Amino acid sequence: MRRTTEMARATKQVKHFAGRDTSWMQFNRRVLEEAQDETNPILERVKFLAITGSNLDEYVEIRLAGLLQRTEDGHTEPGYDDLPPEESLAVLTADMHDFVEAQYRCWNEQILPEMRRNGIRLLQWDELTDSQREIAKAYFQREVDPLLTPITIDPAHPFPRVLNRALCLAMLLRVKRRSSGPTVLGVLTVPRALPRFVRLCEPDAANPTFDYILLQDLVAQNLSGMYRGYEVIAQAAFRVTRNSNLYFEEEEARSLLESIRSELHNRRKGDAVRLEIVTDAHPEIVDRLRTNFELDDSQVYQADGPVNLARLMFFYGDIQRPELKFAPFVPKQLHLSRKVNDIFEDLRQRDILLHHPYDSYEPVVNFIQQGAIDPRVVAMKQTLYRTSSDSMMFQALTDAAASKEATVVVELMARFDEASNIRWARSMEDAGVQVFYGVVGLKTHCKLAMLVRRDEDGVTRRYCHLGTGNYNPITARFYTDLSLLTSDPQITDQVHMVFNYLTAHAEIDDYRPLLVAPLTMAETFLQLIRRETEHAAAGRPAHIIAKMNALLEPSVIEALYTASQAGVQVDLIIRGVCILRPGVKGLSDNIRVRSIVGRFLEHSRIFHFANGGKEETYLGSADWMPRNLFERCEVVFPVKDKAIRARIQEEILAAYLADTAKARLMQEDGNYLRQNDGKKNNGAFSAQEFLMRRAEGKADLDAIPQPGKATAPVVSAETAAKPAKKRAAVPAKAATASVVEA
Known part of the structure; x- marks a missing residue:
């Protein structure tokens, strides 16, 4: 019998929970820290900055848009942090503005200078050489101009339906023969098929630099040719983000497919929820756009650089400089223990x-x-x-x-x-x-x-x-x-x-040994946590280690609080959102929460229970979130093989819990502190680095730091003496997927 989210929230005590949106913003700040981390190669830092932009885009389209809807519809039910939607929206908006400023500070003060030091330059028009200008002009005439449709806004030409997240230019125009006449607004949409950065020359031995110009700057230089008869008083690149939630009634399967197909078309035309525009935009342009899209001032975000930071991922794929990326990693191949290929x-x-x-x-x-x-x-x-x-x-x-x-x-x-x-x-x-x-x-x-x-x-x-x-x-x-x-x-x-x-839709009462949502999973997890609580009360070994993407389900959190108060040691490895508050005296003294953001996106879900000495480990697709436990079909499965269970506990979980290089520890107030300053190694231990070396046969379990025990070298003398096996390297590829909903 399906359990509802409302039932699971019946025991909710709001003061025990952090804010969901605040927690998510802190997660994206942890990704931004990787862009700021000077120990990461520069193109990897560019990639991380691009991911923060992609993350924020999706968050605005879904979460911020939903919060705006709730506010406009008059909902007053408080969230996890006991704030009504209107107050949550105000807090989130202020946090987002601070975050966007931090993104562009990182871009202008850290990333761009470091790129230049490595021969990668993003140039302004007045920095281009004569030959580069000719290349840019030829590219514009050949590839860009045929795709552009300039529009002026007047009674015969209403404001165009700007598509979601499309790069646009807005111009303040005046008819040349009317030097004192009124200004009109021009709008130009740049097709998505075009790259947002134009390479100006091919690097060679004589000129090893990679020189680019922003597409928005190139288009701006050619506006007079598209708006003949007008004086271009001012121009500004902008982008609008729209509500991308899908709304439809689910019926039978075929109609579901058709409903989604039609709603995807509507997604591009949803209500505007954010306007991004360059910082030096003329105030009249900003005001006209804001009025047209029916936005408040708080929904206008200034971009001190490219208006779409997610497009920075272009550099990662376009620049073939392996020394500016993480060293290629070769995954370990599976060798069958018996007959070959069977x-x-x-x-x-x-x-x-x-x-x-x-x-x-x-x-x-x-x-x-x-x-x-x-x-x-x-x-x-x-x-x-x-x-x-x-x-x-x-x-x-x-x-x-x-x-x-x-x-x-x-x-x-x-x-x-x-x-x-x-x-x-x-x-x-x-x-x-x-x-x-x-x-x-x-x-x-x-x-x-x-x-x-x-x-x-x-x-x-x-x-x-x-x-x-x-x-x-x-x-x-x-x-x-x-x-x-x-x-x-x-x-x-x-x-x-x-x-x-x-x-x-053929249900059975018992899927054991599997945990199946929304049928048996939530109650089984609660039983497993309560069992650890009973073991602790009886003086038996009691320890919970859970690794997941997010922790949001109040009933699970309350069960963990109760377990902590009974003496259960709880270690949570949560990449993203976590509204549980660890280390609160009398509530969660025995709970520790860490987040690891590094080269690889942490996506695995692992649930380990000491069970009084009879250890159990589960893996699966579900986080401890209401949507996973009650609104999705999910499966969590046991690890029955002792050797595999030992590998998960002694190699994988142990490495994550020992990480001091990429781990951030959640504090009682919901903030995170990084154990390593990110500027130098300081002998820090990286779980991901260890697991790579382990896969290559270059690290033993002794390399994992243990309390009160000296750490062995990552490369043992025995394995270092062995010749490395040659395998085809995995091609370096841009991580174009975001990390919000993974």
């Missing part, structure tokens, strides 16, 4: 755990591909939430439909991936794949794949992949996630029942 025989003997990106993602792809071509595999089932546009898994599933039963549960409402998911769904249906869209009213967020195979001994078995991350080979290179491959009947039989729930 994953099924191997899985009949043991479970396999993969820790991405330290372990290669290829075995997961191969598992699906082998299922598609193996004649003994008679059926395949898989969930898809997000994947890459050229996914090998997508191709394997469509190929499988020609010779066996292939079923896919596609989540159409994976935020900002709706359009691509619709395309996959239709293409797979055309190929003969049975495509389902999950349970009405719930997102399908669980990560499951099941192959049904008639083995050589005549027995039909199920083989499963269960994971914490999306089936996306691209993001698997820079998201940390865990994969379990297994043929354990206790697990695979219940995976089968979960697919029945997703395709036929």
Whole structure:
């Protein structure tokens, strides 16, 4: 029986919780710290700054827009921090303005000078040489001008419908033959197909620099040619962000697909919620735009540089300077323990755990591909939430439909991936794949794949992949996630029942050993926490270690507070939002919260319970958030193999808890303190660096710092003496995905 969020919040005590929006802003500040960190290579710092811009864009489109809606609709129900929507909005807006100022300070005072020192220059028009100006003019005439449509605003030409987050220029114009006449507004939208930075020359031995000009500056230099007969008094680049929430009524599957498709079109035209405009914009331009978009002054943000910082990711991909990026990392390859290329025989003997990106993602792809071509595999089932546009898994599933039963549960409402998911769904249906869209009213967020195979001994078995991350080979290179491959009947039989729930809404009372949301997961987690509380009260070992993306569910937090008061040691590793307050005397003395933001996006979910000495570890797709526990189909699964459980505890969790290089510790007031100043190494220990070296065979477990114990070197003498195995390096690729909703 589904439990509602309202039931879970019944015990809520607001004074015990931090503000959700404040916590999210602090998370994005931790990402900004990586852009400010001088120990990171400069192009990585540019990438982190771009991610902060992308994060903020999505947050404004969804969270800020939702808060504005609640305020305008007259809602007064307080949030987690006991503030009504109007006050929360005021606090968030002030915080966002401070954050935007910090972004551009980082760009102008730290990033740009460091780029110049490394031969990467973003030039103003008056800094260009004659030859560079000719290159820029030729590029404008050839690539840009044919795509532009200049508009003047008058009774015959109303203000154009500016698309969401589109780069635009606004001009204050006056007819030349009327030197004292009124001014009019001109608006020009720059197509998204054009890069926002124009390279002015190819670097070579004689001129090793990478020189660029902002596209908005190049267009501004050519306005007179587009507005002939007008004097351009002033011009300013701007961008509008619109409410991107989707609104529709879910009915049956086909109408759901059509509803989402139509709403995606409307998303581009939602109400404006933010105006970004260059800092030196003429006040009249700012006022006219603000009035047109019906915005308050507080919704206008000044950009002291490119108006879209997310587009800085361009530099990471365009500049081929490996020395200005993190050193390439080669993931560890899986070696089957028995017969070569027979994953099924191997899985009949043991479970396999993969820790991405330290372990290669290829075995997961191969598992699906082998299922598609193996004649003994008679059926395949898989969930898809997000994947890459050229996914090998997508191709394997469509190929499988020609010779066996292939079923896919596609989540159409994976935020900002709706359009691509619709395309996959239709293409797979055309190929003969049975495509389902999950349970009405719930997102399908669980990560499951099941192959049904008639083995050589005549027995039909199920083989499963269960994971914490999306089936996306691209993001698997820079998201940390865990994969379990297994043929354990206790697990695979219940995976089968979960697919029945997703395709036929066929519920059962007990999915053990799996935890399934929204059916059994929330109550089971509460039982596990209460069990630790009982162990502590009885003097038995009691410890909870939980790693996730966010912690927001009040009933879970209250259970953790109770556990802490009983003496349970609680270590939380939470990348993003956390409204629990650690270290509050008499409430959460025994709870510690840390966030790790580094080279890889921390995305894995791990839940470890000491259980009085009979340890249990679970992995899965769910955070401790209301939406995961009550509004999505999620699966958390146990790690039954002792060796795998030991690896998770002694290698993975131990490394994260020992991190002093990238960890930030949450304080009682909700603020975070970085253990390392980010300016020098100071002997700090990095969990991600250790796990990379561990995958390369260059680090032992002794390298993880222990209280009161000297730390061993990351590279042991034994492994250093061994010749390195040569493997194909993973290509360096821009982390174009944001980290908000991952």
